[in-house]
Amino acid sequence: MNIHEYQAKDLLRAEGVPIPAGDVATTPEQAEAIAQRLGGMVVVKAQVHAGGRGKAGGVKLAKTPAEARLLAAKILGMQIKGLTVHKVLVTAASDIASEAYVGIILDRATRKPVFMVSRAGGIDIEEVAATTPEKILKLPIDTRFGLQAYQANELGFFLFDDIKKVRAAAKIMTQLYAAFMRNGASLAEINPLVVTPAGDVVALDAKISIDDNELDRHPELEALRDETAEEPSEVEARNAHLTFIKLEGDVGCVVNGAGLAMATMDLVKYYGGEPANFLDIGGSSNPEKVVSALRIITEDPSVKAILFNIFGGITRTDDVANGIVTATKANPLRIPLVIRLTGTNEELAMKILHDNGFTASSDMDEAVKQAVALAHGGKAA
Numbered sequence: 001m002n003i004h005e006y007q008a009k010d011l012l013r014a015e016g017v018p019i020p021a022g023d024v025a026t027t028p029e030q031a032e033a034i035a036q037r038l039g040g041m042v043v044v045k046a047q048v049h050a051g052g053r054g055k056a057g058g059v060k061l062a063k064t065p066a067e068a069r070l071l072a073a074k075i076l077g078m079q080i081k082g083l084t085v086h087k088v089l090v091t092a093a094s095d096i097a098s099e100a101y102v103g104i105i106l107d108r109a110t111r112k113p114v115f116m117v118s119r120a121g122g123i124d125i126e127e128v129a130a131t132t133p134e135k136i137l138k139l140p141i142d143t144r145f146g147l148q149a150y151q152a153n154e155l156g157f158f159l160f161d162d163i164k165k166v167r168a169a170a171k172i173m174t175q176l177y178a179a180f181m182r183n184g185a186s187l188a189e190i191n192p193l194v195v196t197p198a199g200d201v202v203a204l205d206a207k208i209s210i211d212d213n214e215l216d217r218h219p220e221l222e223a224l225r226d227e228t229a230e231e232p233s234e235v236e237a238r239n240a241h242l243t244f245i246k247l248e249g250d251v252g253c254v255v256n257g258a259g260l261a262m263a264t265m266d267l268v269k270y271y272g273g274e275p276a277n278f279l280d281i282g283g284s285s286n287p288e289k290v291v292s293a294l295r296i297i298t299e300d301p302s303v304k305a306i307l308f309n310i311f312g313g314i315t316r317t318d319d320v321a322n323g324i325v326t327a328t329k330a331n332p333l334r335i336p337l338v339i340r341l342t343g344t345n346e347e348l349a350m351k352i353l354h355d356n357g358f359t360a361s362s363d364m365d366e367a368v369k370q371a372v373a374l375a376h377g378g379k380a381a
């Protein structure tokens with residue numbers, strides 16, 4: 001789950017990270033009032049779940065509260081990488097002498113949180129990694145011992161020469177690591193970490209992603225979820241208790257079980273297609289879930305064919321068949337549907353489907369081939 005910059009900054013402030021004061025606004029008037037309260041120069045910043053807001057015109061300096069209002073009016077409603085801005089952060093502006101990058105990601109290869117730091121801050125770290133990887137220090141942390149003082153100093157020395165700044169940075173590393181661990185993050189990033197002309201080290205931007213599997217034990221973090229900032233189909237799926245990830249292809253897949261979902265996506269690709277989504281209706285077979293699944297998939301205009309691939313174990317395939325019949329009666333399909341069912345109550349499921357004018361097979365390869373052909377506008381193979 002992604003959270004906004006202002007929320008990430010609150011989590012970092014709670015650990016003691018130095019961050020300029022600020023508050024969030026949903027109207028230009030609120031932005032003006034916050035700027036008034038802060039006094040001096042402020043920055044008005046679009047709150048969307050995307051990086052590169054600066055380049056997109058979503059981060060602007062204002063000299064007066066009136067200017068903050070005008071800028072907020074411009075930024076609110078703006079589109080950044082396809083996301084609409086509903087909120088702005090108004091924060092006291094800092095003077096910048098230099099910008100560095102500090103981040104922690106959960107690394108699958110080492111199975112550890114890995115610090116990445118660089119003097120080349122402010123810009124896209126992926127670009128730095130691709131063109132000048134020597135400018136990045138990577139340091140995996142053993143979570144049994146946590147970030148040790150000597151490691152925090154090593155990270156600080158990679159960023160700064162002056163011992164006061166090194167110490168300030170080392171302290172921020174410790175605080176960032178604490179925030180990462182406490183909140184079950186998969187990513188925590190400060191970019192830029194700036195040095196002011198006075199020599200202070202402060203965080204001007206923050207990004208934190210929470211591991212979805214941590215949300216059950218962190219209800220206070222679940223409360224930070226902003227559904228208006230998320231992919232609408234993913235919000236709908238989550239509320240229907242479906243596991244759903246939107247992808248770029250055109251074969252809509254409805255599958256039970258994550259393993260079968262992966263196998264189905266592999267097979268779609270093997271036969272030359274591209275899955276439009278990952279959708280797992282789960283082990284139970286509530287026909288309601290099938291109805292929700294079909295609705296979510298058919299709302300996506302890029303889906304050209306739908307593939308049901310159900311292996312009935314605990315799932316009863318007749319329940320799935322009934323779900324398909326109910327859903328398509330309420331909302332007749334405008335795109336082809338290919339059904340593969342096998343397992344528990346398969347004969348009953350086939351009968352239900354045939355009685356309602358559907359065809360279905362129990363062969364996974366055949367069904368996938370057919371769905372890919374139909375998505376490409378061709379006849380069934």
Ligand code: GDP
Pocket residue numbers: 043045050051052053054055059092093094095096099122123191192204205
């Ligand atoms: P991003 O583009 O989405 O990563 O948004 P950032 O918050 O990182 O802002 C982008 C850039 O705006 C930063 O790298 C800074 O150069 C600049 N910026 C942000 N806050 C301030 C500030 O308080 N003062 C000044 N002078 N520039 C700022």
Ligand code: MN
Pocket residue numbers: 052122191192205
């Ligand atoms: Mn940034």
